Amino acid sequence: MMTSKNEANGHEDIEALLPWHAAGTLSQRDAARVERALKTDKELARRYDLVREELAETIHLNETLGAPSTRALDRLFKKIDAEAPRTRRVSLDLTARITTFIAGFSPRTLAFSAAAAALAIMLQAGVITGVLIKDRGTQGYETASQGPAQTAADGVFVRVRFNPQASAADINRFLETNKASIVGGPTESGLFRVKVAVTGLPKSEITRLVKQMQDDKTVGMLASE
Amino acid sequence: MQATSDEVLIARIAGGDRLAMQVLYARHHVRVYRFVLRLVRNDSAAEDLISEVFLDVWRQAASFEGRSAVTTWLLAIARFKALSTLRRRPEEELDDEMAGAIEDPSDDPGRTLEIKEKSEILRKCLTALSPEHREIIDLVYYHEKSVEEVAEIVGIPENTVKTRMFYARKKLAEQLKAAGIERGWP
Numbered sequence: 001m002m003t004s005k006n007e008a009n010g011h012e013d014i015e016a017l018l019p020w021h022a023a024g025t026l027s028q029r030d031a032a033r034v035e036r037a038l039k040t041d042k043e044l045a046r047r048y049d050l051v052r053e054e055l056a057e058t059i060h061l062n063e064t065l066g067a068p069s070t071r072a073l074d075r076l077f078k079k080i081d082a083e084a085p086r087t088r089r090v091s092l093d094l095t096a097r098i099t100t101f102i103a104g105f106s107p108r109t110l111a112f113s114a115a116a117a118a119l120a121i122m123l124q125a126g127v128i129t130g131v132l133i134k135d136r137g138t139q140g141y142e143t144a145s146q147g148p149a150q151t152a153a154d155g156v157f158v159r160v161r162f163n164p165q166a167s168a169a170d171i172n173r174f175l176e177t178n179k180a181s182i183v184g185g186p187t188e189s190g191l192f193r194v195k196v197a198v199t200g201l202p203k204s205e206i207t208r209l210v211k212q213m214q215d216d217k218t219v220g221m222l223a224s225e
Numbered sequence: 226m227q228a229t230s231d232e233v234l235i236a237r238i239a240g241g242d243r244l245a246m247q248v249l250y251a252r253h254h255v256r257v258y259r260f261v262l263r264l265v266r267n268d269s270a271a272e273d274l275i276s277e278v279f280l281d282v283w284r285q286a287a288s289f290e291g292r293s294a295v296t297t298w299l300l301a302i303a304r305f306k307a308l309s310t311l312r313r314r315p316e317e318e319l320d321d322e323m324a325g326a327i328e329d330p331s332d333d334p335g336r337t338l339e340i341k342e343k344s345e346i347l348r349k350c351l352t353a354l355s356p357e358h359r360e361i362i363d364l365v366y367y368h369e370k371s372v373e374e375v376a377e378i379v380g381i382p383e384n385t386v387k388t389r390m391f392y393a394r395k396k397l398a399e400q401l402k403a404a405g406i407e408r409g410w411p
Binding site (some may be wrong): 020023024025047050051056058059060061067068069071073075076083085158168 | 258262268276284291306365366394
């Protein structure tokens with residue numbers, strides 16, 4: 001593809017990266033490779049200056065294009081207003097749910113989390129084998145001792161509050177490991193309804209599975225339904 | 226204080242939050258407009274298109290999977306809509322507009338010589354590139370998109386992104402040469 005002088009120096013692939021290096025969008029590893037090559041290859045460095053020139057003029061050109069009038073915004077909201085009213089959807093992407101949830105932390109919620117953590121400790125200690133949780137908005141939890149179903153005909157459903165420090169990657173790993181998926185939530189108190197895709201398991205296996213999920217560091221609190 | 230992330234705004238939009246929609250629009254509409262304008266080369270069409278782009282965001286927010294940045298998603302929607310518009314427009318209309326919008330620097334050497342500033346010539350050459358080449362140069366240089374993100378927006382393999390960028394720059398160098406600027410590359 002590139003018939004440049006520095007091809008012989010083995011910098012053909014590096015030259016292809018110069019535009020992204022100038023724009024600052026390379027990975028650290030690639031940026032370091034480019035920097036090393038630029039220090040030792042004067043021709044490559046000269047071409048990098050050309051790239052920077054192009055970048056500067058492209059920015060200049062775009063910045064002189066102006067902005068749309070308010071007509072575009074008016075038109076957008078007229079169309080939005082014409083749409084049917086929307087009820088809150090529960091099928092939001094996991095990452096967005098988590099980021100929304102974390103972004104929405106308030107001192108009140110954090111205090112609430114502490115109470116939930118205490119409940120989780122009780123669960124992990126095996127004091128209660130299962131907890132039925134109903135989100136009641138600002139009224140808090142209602143709990144009741146209740147064992148899991150005898151068998152899991154349609155999968156096992158649990159309520160989970162993820163550890164606020166858990167990243168989306170942690171949560172995804174948790175879900176994959178346990179063959180689970182989020183089917184509802186988060187509630188105002190940050191609880192997700194999670195389905196574990198197992199069927200026909202005896203009670204003892206379900207209890208073991210729930211315990212395994214409770215022990216995961218990603219989970220702040222988990223209770224079977 | 227940290228601004229609300231684009232991902233959080235999208236989640237709120239999915240729940241029907243109009244204010245979140247306004248914030249997202251305020252944050253990104255100018256860049257989306259410029260991206261579209263460079264493709265369709267018509268102010269009025271570009272304005273119509275950004276309304277359509279953000280309306281799609283309103284409608285599809287719940288299906289946003291967060292695998293890419295929100296700006297990458299926005300530009301992908303914008304690109305699709307701009308290309309659809311270009312396909313619908315009669316060829317003659319497009320050609321006429323392009324002829325009006327672009328002055329080929331090689332058409333009038335006398336006038337080109339009058340343009341003393343090298344940067345001005347460079348900008349003219351950038352404008353005269355084909356839509357495909359303009360698009361990739363804008364995405365990389367102005368919209369600061371990585372190889373992977375450009376691949377996602379344009380719908381081509383990553384290696385093709387690098388190749389296309391190379392040829393876009395090569396074409397630019399040829400136009401500069403025709404306009405009297407020899408850069409010694411390629």
